[in-house]
Amino acid sequence: MDTDVWNERVARGYDASTQHMYAPEVLAPAVDFLHRRAGSGAALEFAVGTGRVALALSARGVAVTGIEKSAPMAAELARKPRGRDVAVALGDMTTRQVPGAFALVYLVYNAITCLLSQEEQIACFRNAARHLEPGGRLVVEVFVPDLRRLPPGETARPFHVGDRHLGFDTYDLAEQRMVSHHYTIADGRATTFLSPHRYAWPCELDLMARLAGLARTERWADWNEAPFTAESRSHVSVWRKPERTGTPHA
Structure with missing residues (x-):
């Protein structure tokens, strides 16, 4: 991911420019969805940014950790009320590792497309799998190429x-x-x-997940769990790590 894109100027104005994403009808379904998949376990957000979702999920009682490559974006999160409730590790989500195992790893708002090569996107899936406990879930929200x-x-x-x-x-x-x-x-x-972004088709993301040892269990058109169809403009997909080591089944 190009950290020059997410510089101090962009970080300072990011929440204002994405204010519509904080609307209750937008944010609440995402947090509800993620909360149900995390259960009583901990969650890890890749590209946590200024904490729009992480802080709301933390307020539900989920222990949330974040990985963020942009120091200015992470600083904006830390300055917020309760910003310190989300521990943030600076680094690239393709390689940065944090201690512990998580019931949920998630990427929202097209974050996976900020990785500009297929190799980086595969590495991201593999890094997510490394952080998941057995039976844990990876959730990705991303647009369908238009x-x-x-x-x-x-x-x-x-x-x-x-x-x-x-x-x-x-x-x-x-x-x-x-x-x-x-x-x-x-x-x-x-x-x-x-x-800049690299778009990927849903089936390509499924293959990336399989290379990381994960199997798809859900795919929805949005956080409200509307059915995914050929006309869907985005998708929320869930892949699961096997309870035991071995090859996952589709």
């Missing part, structure tokens, strides 16, 4: 056009890469933010 809505021959698609914000994605189809471009006007100033 390529069906990309006109033939085009490489850019707008996702938001407003009075103060313009957002569009550009695609490199050969490398499964996209860059989200954000142009914002506020207080008479214009700012830009470019966020």
Whole structure:
């Protein structure tokens, strides 16, 4: 993951720019879903960021630890009320390890796509598996690539056009890469933010999980557990570590 993207300027404005993700109808279903999968066990969030989900899950009584590569993002979390309730280890989620075994490891809000190669994404799955206790679960929330809505021959698609914000994605189809471009006007100033991603299809993520020794047990269109279909724009998927060592069954 490119730490230059998540610098101090971006970290300071991140919660304001994602305020819609804090709405109760958005956040509560995610926390409910994760709480049920964690049960009475501990949880580990990869790319914990400023703690939107981790702090809400911790408030439910779940012991939450986070891994975060961006020191400015982790500092924003620590400055929040109860921010110290979530222990954060600085490092790359593909390799950083923390003590203990967890009932739940999770990545939300497309965090897996911030890893820009297939090799890094596989390493992330393997690192998650290392942290899971037997029977533990990995949960990933991520978008489904929007390529069906990309006109033939085009490489850019707008996702938001407003009075103060313009957002569009550009695609490199050969490398499964996209860059989200954000142009914002506020207080008479214009700012830009470019966020690179590597998209992956649901079946590709299933294969990554199998390489890490995990088997898929659930796939939903959203945190409310709507059925996943060919028209779904995102998915919440769950993979489970076997109770005993051995090859998981699909």
